[in-house]
Amino acid sequence: MTIAVFKRLAAVAGAGLLATTLAASAQPTQKPATSDLPPVLAKAVKNGSLTVDRQFKTDVPGVTGYVLEKDGQHQIVYGDHGYLFMGQLVSPEGKNMSAQYTDKYVPKPDVGKVVDQLKKTGHLVQQGPDDAPVIYVFADPNCIYCHRFYQQAESLVKAGKLQLQWALVGFLKSSSMGRAAAILSAKDPVKALVENENGFNEDSEEGGIKPVASPSAKLKHVINRHYKQMSSAGGNGTPTLLYKQDGHWAAKIGAPGKAWLKNYIDHQS
Incomplete structure (x- = not known):
């Protein structure tokens, strides 16, 4: 799920921008004054909805790029004469300029740091043996995509070939926080997690465990902290997976499938 304030900006600003001409290369970045921002963006900054990390000149004359940040997530938008544009910036040759700007200007998440935080803060639900290749989820x-990932990984976990460390968040539905709290507060969180997945209703996209009516402030803090950690790792939706790749921690969004999981296990052995 993308950040709500980005969606609100999209509704105000429009669907996107198709570039028709190219000019000089993008210039060095700088953090803009609020007075220099497009009005819609300036308003969002003033009310604390988001921050603008930097601005940069694009290859399109007169069009300025802005790197927005909210809860650790970043997005690039474009401004021209007070107007704000969102979406991909595409050259006449069909080149995705936004991808280039993202690679150049958007900070890369420190996934390893997030993994270290998860190890220290606890409140994770572990499935699988300690010595198996691990994925933080x-x-x-x-x-429903988390449910599908659970199904994809289930046989590998039961066979002792994969370890999952579940970090529960609760933002998709009004019952999400209560269900996450129900799992974390259970005498046996693993059993509660399995109950939620075995009873998952795919038609309504609802977990199978009964939500806690009034989660404690402590549990809500834990669950909200997981959300912020997910954002810090570059995750903007669930499931977000943190996994080892070539000796470094990386992030992947979505259910990758059994073939990917088996390949991951083979490369960790």
């Missing part, structure tokens, strides 16, 4: 109890 940010998941919402009402997320």
Whole structure:
């Protein structure tokens, strides 16, 4: 799920921008004054909805790029004469300029740092043996794609070939926080997680465990912290997977499938 304030900006600003001419290369970045921003963006900054990390000149004359940040997530938008544009910036040759700008200007998430935080803060639900290749999973109890990932990984976990460390979040539905709290507060969180997945209703996209009516402030803090950690790792939806790749931690969004999981296990052995 993308950040709500980005969606609101999209509704105000329009669907996107198709570039028709190219000019000089993009210039060095700088953090803009609020008075220099397009009005819609300036308003969002003033009310604390988001921050603008930097601005840069694009290859399109007169069009300025802005790197927005909210809860650790970043997005590039474009401004021209007070107007704000969102979407991909595409050259006449069909080149995705936005991808180039993202690679150049958007900070890369420190996934390894997030993994270290998860190890220290606890409140994870572990499935699988300690010595198996591990994946950290940010998941919402009402997320159907998390449910599909659970199904994809289930046989590998039961066979002792994969370890999952579930970091529960709760933002998709009004019952998400209560279900995440129900799992974390259970006497046996693993059993509660399995109950939620075995009873998952795919038609309504609802988990199978009964939500806690009033989660404690402590549990809500834990679950909200998981969400912020997911965002810091570059995750903007669930499931977000943190996994080892060539000796470094990386992030992947979505259910990757059994073939990917088996390949991951083979490369960790």
